[in-house]
Amino acid sequence: MKRAGNWTVAAGGLAATLIGNGIGRFAYTPLIPALIAAGWFSPADAVYLAAANLAGYLAGALGAARLAQAMTGTLAIRLAAVATMASLAACAWPLGFAWYAGWRFLAGVTGGVLMVLAVPAVLALTPPARRGRAAGVVITGVGLGMAIAGAVVPAIAQIGLTFVWLTLAAAVLLLTICVWVTIPPDAPIPAVARTGAGRLSPALRLLLAAYACDALGFIPHTVFWVDYIARGLGRGLETGGAFWIVFGLGAACGPFLAGTVADRAGLGRTFAAGMALKAAGVALPLVWSAPVGLLVSSIIVGALVSGTTTLCSAWVAEQAGMTAHRRVWGWMTSAFAVAQAGGAWGMSYLFATAGSHRPLFLIGAVALAGGAALALASARSQRAAPT
Numbered sequence: 001m002k003r004a005g006n007w008t009v010a011a012g013g014l015a016a017t018l019i020g021n022g023i024g025r026f027a028y029t030p031l032i033p034a035l036i037a038a039g040w041f042s043p044a045d046a047v048y049l050a051a052a053n054l055a056g057y058l059a060g061a062l063g064a065a066r067l068a069q070a071m072t073g074t075l076a077i078r079l080a081a082v083a084t085m086a087s088l089a090a091c092a093w094p095l096g097f098a099w100y101a102g103w104r105f106l107a108g109v110t111g112g113v114l115m116v117l118a119v120p121a122v123l124a125l126t127p128p129a130r131r132g133r134a135a136g137v138v139i140t141g142v143g144l145g146m147a148i149a150g151a152v153v154p155a156i157a158q159i160g161l162t163f164v165w166l167t168l169a170a171a172v173l174l175l176t177i178c179v180w181v182t183i184p185p186d187a188p189i190p191a192v193a194r195t196g197a198g199r200l201s202p203a204l205r206l207l208l209a210a211y212a213c214d215a216l217g218f219i220p221h222t223v224f225w226v227d228y229i230a231r232g233l234g235r236g237l238e239t240g241g242a243f244w245i246v247f248g249l250g251a252a253c254g255p256f257l258a259g260t261v262a263d264r265a266g267l268g269r270t271f272a273a274g275m276a277l278k279a280a281g282v283a284l285p286l287v288w289s290a291p292v293g294l295l296v297s298s299i300i301v302g303a304l305v306s307g308t309t310t311l312c313s314a315w316v317a318e319q320a321g322m323t324a325h326r327r328v329w330g331w332m333t334s335a336f337a338v339a340q341a342g343g344a345w346g347m348s349y350l351f352a353t354a355g356s357h358r359p360l361f362l363i364g365a366v367a368l369a370g371g372a373a374l375a376l377a378s379a380r381s382q383r384a385a386p387t
Contacts, residue, residue, distance in 0.1 A: 007134075007137075008182050009121075009122050009125045009126065009134075009182060009183060009184070010122050010126065010134040010137040010138060011137070011178070011182055012118075012122070012178060012179050012181075012182030012183040013118045013119065013121065013122035013134070013137065013138035013141070013183070014137050014138055014140060014141040014144070015141065015175045015176075015178040015179045015182070016077055016081065016114045016117075016118035016138075016141070016179050016183070017114060017115060017118055017119075017138055017139065017140075017141030017142050017145075018141035018142075018144055018145045018175055019081050019084050019085075019110075019114060019141075019172050019175050019176065019179070020080065020081070020084060020110055020111040020112075020113070020114030020115055020118075021111050021114070021115055021141065021142045021145060022141050022142050022143070022144055022145010022146060022148070022149070022248075023084075023088070023145045023148075023149065023168055023171060023172055023175075024084040024087070024088065024107045024110060024111050024114075024172070025053055025057065025107060025108065025111045026142070026145055026146045026149060026222065026248075027145065027149035027153060027168055028049070028050060028053065028104070028107075029050070029146075029149070029222065029223060029225065029226050029227075029244060030149055030150055030153040030154060030226045030237070030240060030241045030244045031153055031157075031161070031164065032046045032047070032050070032224075032226060032227040033226060033227050033230035033231050033237050033240060034153070034154075034157045034161060034164070034237055035161065036227075036231065037237075038161055040094040040161065041094075041097065041100070043227075043231075043351070043352070043355075044348070044351070044352030045097050046227075047223065047224065047227075047347075047348040047351055047352070048097075048101075048345075048348050048352070049097075049100055049101055049104045050104075050223045050344065050348070051223075051341070051344035051345045051347075051348045052101045052104045052105045052108070053104045053105065053107055053108040053111075054108060054219075054223075054340050054341045054344040055105060055108060055341045055344075055345070056104070056105035056106060056107065056108020056109040056110075056111070056112070057108040057109070057111050057112040057337060057340070057341070058108075058112065058337040058338060058340070058341040059105075059108070059109050059112065060080075060108060060109035060110060060111060060112020060113040060115075060116070061112035061113075061115065061116050061333055061334070061337045062112075062334060062337065063109075063112075063113070064076070064112060064113040064115075064116035064117050065116065065117075067113060068117055072185065072186075073117055073121050074121070074183055074184065074185050074186070075185075076113060076117055077113075077114060077117050077118060077121065077179060077183060078176070078179060078180055080109075080110040080113040080114050080117075081110070081114065081172065081175070081176040081179050081180075082176060083106060083109075083110045084107055084110040084111070084114075084172055084176075085169050085172040085173050085176060086106075086169075087103040087104070087106045087107040087110070088107070088165055088166075088168045088169040088172060089165065089166060089169040090103045091103055091104070091165045092161075092162040092165035092166050092169070093162065094161075112337070116333075118138055118183075119138050119139070121183060122134055122138050122183075125184070139255055139306060139310070140252050140255075142251060142252075142306060143248045143249065143250070143251030143252030143253070143254070143302070143306060144248065144252050145248070146244060146245075146247055146248025146251055146252075146302075147244075147245045147247075147248030147249050147252065148248070149168075149241075149244065149248070150226075150241045150242065150243075150244030150245035150246075150247070150248055151241065151245050152167070153241060154237045154238045154240070154241030154242075155238075155241075157237060200328065200331070201319065201320075201381075201385065202381045202385075203319055203378045203379075203381035203382040203385060204316070204319055204320060204328060204378070206374050206375075206377050206378035206381060207312070207315065207316070207319070207332070207374070207375065207378040208331065208332055208335050209371075209374050210271075210275065210371040210372070210374035210375040210378060211312050211332050211335060211336050211371070212335045212336060212338070212339040212371075213275075213339075213367045213368060213370050213371030213374065214275060214278075214308055214309075214312070214336065214367075214368065214371050215335075215336040215337070215338075215339035215340040215343060216339055216340075216343040216363065216364060216367035216368075217275075217278060217279065217282055217364040217365070217367045217368035217371065218305060218340060218364075219340065219343050219344050219347055219360070219364060220282055220347070220357075220360045220361050220363075220364040221247065221282065221297075221298075221301045221302075221305070221364075222305065223344060223347070223348075224347075224351070224357055224360055225240075225243070225244065225247065225298075226240035226241065226243070226244050227240070227357070228240075228285070228357040229243055229294060232356075232357045233289055243294055243295070243298045244298075246295060246298040246299060246302065247298045247299075247301065247302035247305075248302065249302065250298065250299045250300070250301070250302025250303035250305075251302045251303065251305050251306045252306075253303055254302065254303035254304060254305065254306035254307035254310070255306050255307055255309075255310040257303060257307060258270065258274060258303075258304070258306075258307030258308070258310050258311050259310060259311075259314075262311055262314065267311055267314055267315040267318055268315060268375065268378065268379035268382065269379065270311055271308060271311040271312060271315055271375050272372050272375035272376045272379060273372075274304050274307055274308045274311060275304075275308060275368050275369075275371045275372035275375055276368070276369065276372040277300060277304060278300065278301055278304040278305075278308065278368050279364075279365045279366075279368035279369040279371075279372060280300070280365075281296070281297050281299075281300030281301040281304070282297070282301055282361055282364040282365045282368060283361060283362070283365035284296060284297040284300075285297055285357075285358075285361055286358060286361055286362060286365075312332065313329055313332075316328050316329050316332060317329075319382055343367075347360050347363065350363075
């Protein structure tokens, strides 16, 4: 490929993650208060729909590689993008909880497929010297989508929810065209992880548990944050959307910032410190719900939502080696997705019964603090292991 082509493909990967996660999954978060205010869903049903999306993400992440092998990697990416567009358009009409749950589940599936397939497809077509930057471009799509949704959704929600959903679908249509023309038909597909091969070291088992704790801490802000600000604190959808923009910008910058610190302090220390800092960010609304506190929480948690994922993947490569990285990272991703889906349903039930956001932030903070302790134990085990 020509040099310009490397960045063309990376732009296609960015469009894929922007479709599947930035818009398909996370544009729903700033919509929750509007869906409740319009009477389309009760508060409990609105958050259960978010949990259905996370369950779909688990299914998509686990089945992505096999789906790609059943057709081609590029065809799977293209079909997932089209299905995301269809799911958003279908949500323009409030035809009941079951209707919405099915389409939000599908959006989760396509988000998982696009996240799993887009990154390796881009990296396989990028020279080794540019892969780090290319991966950063692709992952930026997630945070970029959050920021765009936070800016656009509250601004157009006053026109009507049907208009919002159709606008999101139209945006995905344009991005799908970008994916179609920038990712070549012969893009490589990832190999299916051999889950029966090899065993995890004690250090990696501890890291897997820490990463599952990270998934639980991920939920309060990515699902409930805008609703907490808009309805829980009574500040309105526009204010909630503004803080979601900050959250998304933090997520876009997180991988670069985390990698820069890790280059100086080491992956293990940086990952453990990031988990502890994120625990503080998730707990902050419990003691400081003033605008400055919300701003600090949005920045910290937003940056570390993507930053800890980047650090964990790199630390897996350091501990397991590049040959085993794909297999072990597949286990890590599966553990994260299982904990995320189960935690989302549990927290949705707790919110539906308690009617308060505060217990959710407490649970998330405790999980992250536990994950930080597990990460430190993993680092100690890694150092103690024979070389």
